[in-house]
Amino acid sequence: MIIHCRNCGHPINLNNESDIFNPNLICPNCGKSLTSDGNYCYRCGKPTFPEDTQCINCGAYLVKPAGTWEVTLALAFFFGWFGAHRFYTRHYLTGLLQFLTLGGLGIWVIIDIIRILLGDFKDSKGIPIKPHSIQKL
Numbered sequence: 001m002i003i004h005c006r007n008c009g010h011p012i013n014l015n016n017e018s019d020i021f022n023p024n025l026i027c028p029n030c031g032k033s034l035t036s037d038g039n040y041c042y043r044c045g046k047p048t049f050p051e052d053t054q055c056i057n058c059g060a061y062l063v064k065p066a067g068t069w070e071v072t073l074a075l076a077f078f079f080g081w082f083g084a085h086r087f088y089t090r091h092y093l094t095g096l097l098q099f100l101t102l103g104g105l106g107i108w109v110i111i112d113i114i115r116i117l118l119g120d121f122k123d124s125k126g127i128p129i130k131p132h133s134i135q136k137l
């Protein structure tokens, strides 16, 4: 698929859309890492602001989620009663609340696990955490 360098907007052919977050990939046009802060959306090539987390044109998420779906789910399943999955995804305040309430007496953690399974759980910046196979960045 064609993606765009976030620095210069140059089109690049990549097999996997999530490679846009691979720091080892370099743009052949400008020589910068593809993970550089962006002036352009990698998916549609429209201009973005460097601080944007989501493209206002096509809705692509421009930053990588704080963690992987697999680790988030495992932490919620085994250690969710003290908020481990929330600390992992940088929800520090609600992580602390879960720690103090034993995961909302288990109920809150079960809701989180369901949301993680559905791909509906987000990190502290609002970036969805989804399994790799269905990751729509």
Ligand SMILES: [Zn+2]
Binding pocket: 005, 006, 007, 008, 009, 010, 027, 028, 029, 030, 031, 032
């Ligand atoms: Zn470039």
Ligand SMILES: [Zn+2]
Binding pocket: 041, 042, 043, 044, 045, 046, 055, 056, 057, 058, 059, 060
């Ligand atoms: Zn876009």
